[in-house]
Amino acid sequence: MASSQQQPEHDDLGQIDWRHCPHVERDPEVxxxxxxxxxxxxxxxxxxxxxxxxxxxxxxxxxFPSARAEHINAVLEFQAQxxxxxxxx
Numbered sequence: 514m515a516s517s518q519q520q521p522e523h524d525d526l527g528q529i530d531w532r533h534c535p536h537v538e539r540d541p542e543v544x545x546x547x548x549x550x551x552x553x554x555x556x557x558x559x560x561x562x563x564x565x566x567x568x569x570x571x572x573x574x575x576x577f578p579s580a581r582a583e584h585i586n587a588v589l590e591f592q593a594q595x596x597x598x599x600x601x602x
Contacts, residue, residue, distance in 0.1 A: 531557060534591040536584040550588075553579040557588055 531537045531548040537557055539548050547556040555577055563573050574580050 529592065529595060531591070534588060536581075536587040550580060550584040553584075555579050560585060560588060 531539070536551045537548050538551050539546055543549060544554055544556055547558065549556050559577065560573060560580070563576070564570070568576070570585060574582070574585070
């Protein structure tokens with residue numbers, strides 16, 4: 514559910530604003546409003562937590578069958594673009 518309006522890249526807590534990332538969505542009635550992979554109850558944060566713990570993307574997809582490669586790639590690409598934009602300021 515990406516919005517076409519320009520929004521800040523970070524929310525007021527300094528966290529990533531995922532509104533412009535394809536394949537993620539937020540619903541206050543799903544997972545307490547956490548950003549989730551589109552059409553799932555799998556929080557985007559689970560990807561980063563598991564990667565930081567040493568899990569590979571293949572292992573993550575094995576452990577979380579609702580995760581789809583295009584969703585993961587979109588999230589990683591979005592995050593990489595945010596990091597590139599931040600480092601070039």
